[in-house]
Amino acid sequence: MFRYTKEFSLGLTLATLAFVAVACSAAAKNEPFFGKTTPPEGNVLRYVTGDEPESIDPPVSSGQPEARIYMALYEGLVEYHPKTLEPIPAIAERWDINNDSSEFIFHLRQNARWSNGDPITAQDFVYTMRRALSPEQASRNAYLAYHIRYSEAYNSGAVFVKDPNTNEFLLEKDFADPVQAVSEPLSQKTINSPDEEYRATAAAPQPNSDTAFHRFMHSPPRLTLPGSEKARDKILAANPKLQAAVRGKELVAVRGEDLGVEAIDDYTVRISLSLPAPFFSGLLAHQLFRFVPRKAIEKHGARWTDPANIVTCGPFKLKHWKPYHELAVERDPMYWDAASVRLDGIHFYPLLDLATIMNLYKVGDVDATLNHSVPNAWLDVVTPKKDYMDGAEAAISYININVTKPPMNNIRVRRAFAMAIDKVTYSKARRVTKPLFGFTPEGIFNGYPQLKVDAFNPEQARKLLGEAGFPVTKKGDGSYECRNFPLDKVEFIFNTSSNNKILAEFMQAQWTQNLGITVPLRSMEFKTFMVVRSQLEYQGFSIGIWGADYMDPYTFLSLFSTADGVNGSGWFEPKYVDMLDQANRTLDKAKRFELLAQAEKYLVEAQPVIPLVTYSVNFMKKPYVKGMYPNAGSLYPWKFVYIERDPEKWDYGIPSMAE
């Protein structure tokens, strides 16, 4: 049908054009950077932050895309260090920690201002916390503040029990299980002398300790019961002693005023915790703890974040917000450190499609992209470039095992499956990961004794399975089979994504190759998956990914310190919880890390999880963007970021992470 015609010549032209294009991109292989490197005309950074922000009200969203926007608009008592993410002074200029890390005193700087010029005070922080934790606010992040005294009780609408005759409250210790009783932290003991409490850290004289509220904090914890009658009756029915004690007493709702957050004066905040938490000051840079403006919120209600009403306290203020298009912020002259803010503004682009993000980056329409934005297929082209950013991320992937159902309730079977996976090979195949042998990410927590033993041992795995009653035999062609293993009792579930599919198929192949067991795969949509996993409605294996909430191994290890929640495996042992608690009470950092590592070892040996890999941040940043480091959380304190116009001073490669 096709003669040599005009149509054909048109086709030929198109083909030539395509060839030229491919040739051009082939020539680009020798260029040091990926795409254009012309700095933007204005002094404004264009950054792809990921999904569309749900809200710009700090306690609302839990995601990283929003966290980065909050970091431009709001500040907390502390801010993340641009490289290590350790807490650095922000609205608080310094802080003291008591001797067992159960009480913190923050000294606020006196020149901190809201974007409308009002001073930021200690009372603002108290308001921020009472709002963030109120049941009406219903913040998804509230659990992060559960270390603060009575915060969980307040957030869950619990009640105290008061004797109407004596006005005394029932105390927790009188009804606690004596086996589980642990010694009280300093924050709950009677104060003898404040000097003794703060001996180790305090540089300046301590503020007045003798407030009525402080004495309330330093008293034994009150008993709290659920606010809903149904839940309360259930607990009381199970505990006759408690039921007798509560009868005829008055139930008093836990209020925001009972929270362990106190404004001692206009510029001093004291926070009392219910347990020692050495990492707590680092947690305070999280959005949940960033200051929100009381006056604006009380005046405008839910509409306070509208551009006309919003009041912020960060280095930048809101310029405009066009959902699913861009959110623009501009320098705030009221910011206490405005002199060191180097950008005039930032445009955050909410983009989801990775190819779209990379296209915009290549043509120079954006200056930096979010973590994990380089698709696997692009890695060959992109990784040799000098603007590709690599670095360990505080995020891991692992396999959860449902330990409540046979045959996976047998530790030997679990170990066998763990030992049959060659993580080193898997990690190499994935390229942007490192193999993981413990349950905390590699190379992030300085001084933490990482578990480094690779358990990969197919021989031993087959032996263990045999001991568990599932003998593995070698077939004529050299492959293995395990005849009596109940294949209908296991599966590998994951939420649908190409990356997860690669992972699941790799694991399936490993088990087939080394154990002769081909575990069926089942993929499901994300939200369905989350429900199935947390309710343990699966059998066998499920995929798990966890990113740090704060820079401490505890954020990973605590996944298994509750039976429900994010656990997802059904494995729960009080001994493990106790080991973590002992570690957190230890003041010496090295000793604490050692104790945490022991707990980690205990966890990995019990094998409710099979750790797989630590992620890499894997993103792009133009060489002229300076002050942005591939840190472990992909969180950037924006005031340090700037655009360098002198090519001599550009980043040729990953910027040094040394301080």
Added chain:
Amino acid sequence: MLRFIIRRLLVTIPTILVVITITWGLIRLAPGNFYTGEKRLPPAIEKNIREKYGLDKPWHEQYGRTMWGMVRHLDFGTSLKYEGQSVNAIIARSLPVSATVGILAYLLALLVGITFGSIAALKQNSRWDYGSMALAMLGISVPNFVLGPILVLLFSLSLYWLPPSRWNGFPSKNLILPVLTLSAIYMAYIARLTRAGMLEVLRSDYIRTARSKGLSERHVVVRHALRGGLMPVVSFTGPALAFLLTGTVVVERLFALPGLGNYFIQASLNRDEPLILGIVAFIAIMLLTMNLLVDIAYAYLDPRIRY
């Protein structure tokens, strides 16, 4: 005619209510909630959220409240995911984006499709016919998620002529690639439908009559043949326009356009009930309206049809 329109409108209302009810039920059947995330929430926090959004109420109460707001005030409520943003405002904001791209793609498809389709029919079995029908076959076979990236690769990443994505208002260079990508398949369909329709009409008696009257060929084609030949095109492009106006997921995602289609897919993934219901209702209304318009256009184009 008027009677017909009124009757059709009366059927439309219960249809939309049924569509919304089924959608509402399907959302309930899907596991997970708008607040379900990577990190499972402690029960106390989940309880707070459910109380805040009235999810702890019995289902008939929730259904009643949703329907009442819709019927009474034409108000779809507030998005669950995007706190404080009303669904009506989201639709009002994203519709113009989808509509701009959609109408441009529609016009382009009509222009190119009808032109090439007519030429093919008039010069049947010529190289023009084969050439344009081969291109049309290509347009139908290459899905837009393949065509889009190829166009981007060529014109943005290699030649640096056009921006690869993002919205930049109307008119702007940013519109060229999405409009091309979106219109390709419609262009191809319209060309084929036009050709088929025209061929049939050109052989009919009334065209022969027109020619034998001694009318000029131009007059015969434009006044008589085209009018009849476009009937299949009309029944295709009516609903197609509704889909084009309300946004197409793939193109909006690929070119990062803040349109309705993008919101629709996100709302479903987020289990954002009010937003899903709002967009579904809106698309249903658009579709039914377009079908009605198609029927009216039939009466105008074909003198044989009377309601």
